[in-house]
Amino acid sequence: MPESLHCPDEAATVAVAQALADRLVGGEVILLEGDLGAGKTFFVRALARALGLDESIPVTSPTFALVHEYPETRLPLLHADLYRLGDPDELLYLDIAERLGVTPWVAAIEWGLALSDALGSPDLVIRLHATGESEREVSFEPLSEHGRSLVGALDSLR
Numbered sequence: 001m002p003e004s005l006h007c008p009d010e011a012a013t014v015a016v017a018q019a020l021a022d023r024l025v026g027g028e029v030i031l032l033e034g035d036l037g038a039g040k041t042f043f044v045r046a047l048a049r050a051l052g053l054d055e056s057i058p059v060t061s062p063t064f065a066l067v068h069e070y071p072e073t074r075l076p077l078l079h080a081d082l083y084r085l086g087d088p089d090e091l092l093y094l095d096i097a098e099r100l101g102v103t104p105w106v107a108a109i110e111w112g113l114a115l116s117d118a119l120g121s122p123d124l125v126i127r128l129h130a131t132g133e134s135e136r137e138v139s140f141e142p143l144s145e146h147g148r149s150l151v152g153a154l155d156s157l158r
């Protein structure tokens with residue numbers, strides 16, 4: 001099981017997102033951590049494309065809306081960014097847990113680790129770390145059995 005992968009360029013990060021997307025079945029909660037500019041939104045965009053989102057539909061940072069939904073992908077994708085969330089109680093207004101209960105979204109949540117108790121049961125934490133202009137270290141922490149199998153499937157990228 002890879003604990004981390006070195007991505008020398010954007011294409012390598014896209015390949016990781018594609019390999020992950022291939023194994024998703026719906027209903028996963030994936031937390032993305034890493035500094036601003038590390039590539040969390042970039043990763044989710046690649047995930048959306050790998051799940052079949054048409055290039056004509058932009059995947060932008062949900063910095064202000066906090067949650068974007070892409071129901072038109074192979075598996076419906078929910079993309080959240082909780083950076084601006086001050087209080088965990090505000091999560092209630094976003095209805096994320098409720099939305100996850102209604103639709104088996106693949107939920108990709110930036111800055112969700114601190115609030116993970118309120119996010120149902122996360123499967124995987126993906127941490128991105130910039131080691132150069134276009135180099136990223138991507139590490140994986142599975143939080144569920146399914147998360148472990150998702151990470152195991154990335155072995156082929158080593």
Ligand SMILES: Nc1ncnc2c1ncn2[C@@H]1O[C@H](COP(=O)(O)OP(=O)(O)O)[C@@H](O)[C@H]1O
Nearest residue numbers: 007009010013036037038039040041042134136
């Ligand atoms: N190997 C790489 N993987 C991911 N992003 C990269 C890589 N190299 C350069 N980048 C750039 O880094 C930036 C990451 O921005 P973004 O995804 O918005 O970060 P975050 O959501 O973590 O704040 C993008 O402009 C992307 O093009």
Ligand SMILES: [Mg+2]
Nearest residue numbers: 040041061110
């Ligand atoms: Mg972002």
